[in-house]
Amino acid sequence: MPPSVSLGRSNRLGAGAVDAFAVLTRRSDITLVVALIVLIAFFAFTAEYFFTLRNLTNVLGQASLAMIAGIGVAIVFISGEVDVSVGSLQAAVAIPLIVIMNHTESLTLGLAGALALGLAIGVVNGYLSAYVGINSLIVTLGMLFVLRGGVYLYTGKTAIPDDVGLDSFFALGNESLFGVVPYPAVVAFVLLLVFMYVMRHRPFGRMVYAVGGNAEVARLAGYPVRWVKFVCFVISSLLATISAILLASRLGSAVHLSGLGFEFQVVAAVVLGGVSLSGGIGSLFGMALGVLILSFLSNGLGMLDLATEWQLVITGIIIIVAVAFDELKRRRA
């Protein structure tokens, strides 16, 4: 056999010095882990009741809703599209949930109703974006308005209370596994693991990355590009529906105002987690870290008695700086 041609070698030899940087560049997750630890440590020392089991599980419970919806939104982003409809969706799907439960006294039917509406929303988002080819920011922004308006019309701008008060429904959002970990956090954790596995270890996950990375290459490789994007929108709506069910359980009613601004909370966490708006880049693990960082940040700043106005300003600055940092690293790579 002729000796193998070695062109790659020279490239690799000098690379040792840059490797540490390369690791940070490719795995911005590590930076996020460090940031999260630093953040928690900071508040543990400065805020008296921050580092207590009660507060930490409380934050986890709050973060879990954004995390569940964030999985879907991150997947849509990775596929190269955008979904900002999840906020109004939270309010919308709670209506069939509560109304059906009030009529049938069945949790199962209520859940089915909520998931059916969530599925329908995902199908419309996905069909218009992937198959008709309308810019998904416009489609889902329109959906955001339509759903919110629909909720106001249907409810007459009031909350619809849960009149049945099923224990099983109450437990979903309010009780904890072994009395410690809130169920929403358990759901978020399980879903996160499942979708991390899908995105990394199932061919579908690779398809999503490929479609978002370069749709033309994906098409040449024989991928059903539109179908992949369509499925991503459906996943996103269904996951947002799950977060809405947990929220409704916590609130004990379908609240017309619930989820206001939620979409941007989720998008902020997703981009903070290193998921690129232009598609093909990012990980669900990063997204989860983004959610946790923002949640601990708002919790900790609140405990330091910082006015909410300042919390918003600080959160905004952190998001911009983090994304700018990501972008600069990417350009250097």
Next chain:
Amino acid sequence: MPADLAVAEAPALALEMTGISKRFPGVVALNDVHLRLEPGKVHALMGENGAGKSTLIKILAGVYEKDSGTIRIGGREIEILHPSDALKRGIKVVFQEIALIAEFTVAENIFLEEYPVGRGGSIRWRTIRKEARALFERIGFDVDTDARTGALPVSQQQMVEIARALAHEARIVVMDEPSSSLTPNEVGLLFKVIRRLTSLGIAVLYVSHKLDEVFEIADTVTVLRDGRHISTRPIAEHTNDTLIQDMIGRRIETLFPRERGPASDRIALSVKNLSTAAKLKDISFEARAGEVVGFFGLMGAGRTELAKAIVGFDPISGGEISIGGKRLHPHDTRTAVSLGIGLLSEDRKGEGLMLELPVVTNLSLAALEEFARLGLIDESRERAAAQSFVDRFRIRTPSLEQPIKNLSGGNQQKVLLARWLMRGLSVIVVDEPTRGIDVGAKSEIFALIDRLASEGHAVVMMTSEMPELLGLSDRILVMAGGRITESFTREQATQEKVLNAAIG
């Protein structure tokens, strides 16, 4: 090996294409073309730009669908309707634009089409990495399979594509101008890998217009011209001259009206020792008022780079440019335009037109100041000027309000030329002025260029089309590898001389 007639009569063909035709609106891209590839051999496909090479390989790749003809693999007739069909039939096309996902690792890209999965449906990452390394061993090329693909040089990305072909057990590998972005050293490595492929019994179709490479690597050559099959011969039967003759063939039509007189002595543009960081080396030339200076070069010779540098679009690393005796500051299109030089870009849609906007707005873009009064645009003067150019240049448009995207390529090009004349430029640089324009409109563009020169403009024309180069230019400068390699007067130049200089 003794000649065995029985076997020689019926050699198992890897691929046989017969009677392939393909038509696009207004153009016959391929007309009854045939091609036969033998296993373990390198077959070169040659021809000028527009000869039909790309169309043919895009049909093979499943990007285009043929209108008629048959494709056989190993004697069996097949249909290729989709890119994935090609791969399933063992055909892998390595395009010039590398089709890899930049963010994926090398190993991930190699198995892009189909990730091997275990019984539970999980991707078998360990197998993928192991097999990826094994594939590179087979083609005799060493690459870090865990590297991010986008971080690799193009030459290595090509190797990833080739390894990808092997991963799918491709029996036919098509390479489209593979050397166009490689250094000579890298071309050598590419050839080693190609020989390794043929030793594995794979048929290689090597699409190129570089004679030296074809003589080095190919066993057989097929030449296309104007969408027709011209010849298929063993490389040993060819010389440089016979190949060029097959490629060019036709006589130049009298598409080229010439009504202008001799050029004046006034130097309109002077370029001295111009270099850029990326491409150009030590370029010097002058263009006189009333003269058409034609630049010829093959792909990658540096024509477009030169065009962009002299109009101040791209930064330069050395040398100077003067227009009408005044020195142009490099990388400053604003001063360039005010000194009187403008570019008609080869990328009409990307760098020339504002597609959605009306004809009149596209026309007046560079001359807005001349219609401005107290900071406001005097629309009636703008329209009057636009109308006069529409009339003079016979720009066919229903109205000045028509969005320019609705005009034909030829008329769009006339609008762009008029844009610069409205500004009263002295030097006009045109880059591939007739790209994507049909023959009828071509002759009108040629007439316009002739008229520009006769009105005293200096025209610098970049082209890869031999006929328009020879038909329009007063002087011809040939580029290769970022340098001017040769210069001819109109009388001295012949196709063979120019092409030889361009091959360098």
